[in-house]
Amino acid sequence: MRSPKLPGPALALLVLPLLLRPPGSAGGPAPFDPTWESLDARQLPAWFDKAKFGIFIHWGVFSVPSFGSEWFWWYWQKEKIPAYVDFMKNNYPPDFTYEDFGPLFTAKFFDANQWADILQASGAKYVVLTSKHHEGFTLWGSEYSWTWNAVDEGPKRDIVKELAVAVRNRTDLRFGLYYSLFEWFHPLFLEDESSSFQKRQYPVSKMLPELYELVNKYQPEVLWADGDGGAPDTYWKSVDFLAWLYNESPVRDTVVTNDRWGAGSICKHGGYYTCSDRYNPGHLLPHKWENCMTIDKFSWGYRRNAGISDYLTIEELVKQLVQTVSCGGNLLMNIGPTRDGTISAIFEERLRQMGIWLKVNGEAIYETCAWRSQNDTVTPDVWLNSWAMDSPFTGHL
Template identity: 45%
Template structure:
């Protein structure tokens, strides 16, 4: 009876009620995929991903956010041995919650760090939601049935999603944990039809592509595809790369080493590549259980923000250019905005005369460097395309190891 009542309540939640905007989406992928992506997402380019929870207390493992599964389900040797050495027999994962005190958590401090990182998308509120649940008895029951039953979906997953939307009104939903079951089990298209038609965030919410086995890189809003997705050429659909500063884990690891973290030039190189190929860059940190963000993570975020403070014009609201990159002398990636092209150099040229092969100059061409935009740089055109730029005598200081030439009046 409870299951039937919840099914009825959910049906009420997803029944279409005219929203007055003239566009209605039905519960199928053809319709759901036709929804235009809200403009704010593409313009923002940079976001911050945060993995913080009870798993931050042990802060250990190949992927610390998977500690419970690794210890109790996969029985990975490292996690099992860690528990034997450090905790008494009978200690459960739920017992970690007693030490998840967040005694130093200051949301204003987090917000200031995220703003300083240059992550304009970070100022749009998003929520992560895992569809499946490792140990939930209803999920395990549905799984044992070959996903022919949906008790977990109707009693936990979908009511939880609807509650998250109604309570917190997120501007972005980052769905995950979808891969074990098809989207028809999760009732994903029904939820998304309600989200796009009748929810309080229908006009501006953005979602990713993890809504069931076989969906990613195929259905949904923007595409995450796999973690750390890095296409080799320009995709034909808006996409995102989620990347953790810690190469190994998304959650905090107490035993992480400096060599296992991305340095600032690596972050800038990765971000520039993603944006040049039309993607958004979602950079992850894992706070500590007490609510502090590691100074190492904070330093990387502030360094990224400082670089964007000088060069963000080439990143925010930009579009891929007709040529995404070249490597004639140093690695160069291109972005564009209106009638301006930005050449992003990831190494400083060894000679003052620097060749760019792709741009076609005109009588209106003007070249500046964003480190000193008030001073035009001298240049001459080459045939059949390209130009040679006289670079500044002194290399501008750039801890991120990236410099941007602004090319106006080129095609």
């Protein structure tokens, strides 16, 4: 691989030393009640604010067609967008269903150790894998997913377990999992939806049991919820689950969660805010936040039809990282592996380029905190940051 041309003096992050007094301790943590008022008061585990940079991995059955985006089924079957309809018409038999993609999701070249080594080289401090996207296919042998999972279908492997073991054995990254609350075509969710969510068959029999199973079995330190399907947090019983997560789960002391726990909760409730995909306010926020964004400008999943100009350059990615950290956020940078389990050359190159930059400039990123000003108005590519010593993050700046 040719040595990457990395951002030079045109982009800078000025770090200013700042000694802050830690807030007084109130003793041991009290049990959290199943209310947003109580849950939102939980102190964010300090490791997350110190980490600053993580890698998102979108991988699933949508990686088989690898056309358009990870929302392939929705655009093909629900919205019937002509480009997606024509793609299926030109490449697959007329009776081909989305479920028929399952056996083609082979992951035959998936090597969790290789992935872990690439992640370590990126300089990231945590990784979040899509354990289940909106299509409902789980990357572990879920007891609640019939045979629509990676152990019974396709790879015949526990992808979540393999990556969790490799990351924990070979890297210093924290392991996290993304989980979609709803599923596009699950019959129980569709029945609940038709009742305006007065029925709660789906969360009681499918979603909640799977979340408990995920946490107890794989102990993720990031739990990244998504996909409320238009249902409120009361339908999902989110506060009850989060109270268990914070009080009793095996990761209660270290786990962090986001804000996507039901319609109306985003950017309002949860451990840290995401507010929207690719969210970058450009100014300091009063609450810890994360900018989840993609190297591919148009998709979270792998796209075979992506051109080189569809990918952000390393200069653009470093700028995103610098701006995000200066404004008090974390950057969660996404890649999409292929259906056979490889990380394509363009994604690997970007990850390694970021790691090279962080080896030189990491002191200005890791374990820093926001300064009183974020941007230099005379030289707009200068973003300000500061060092802090022994100052645990409470969730608010």
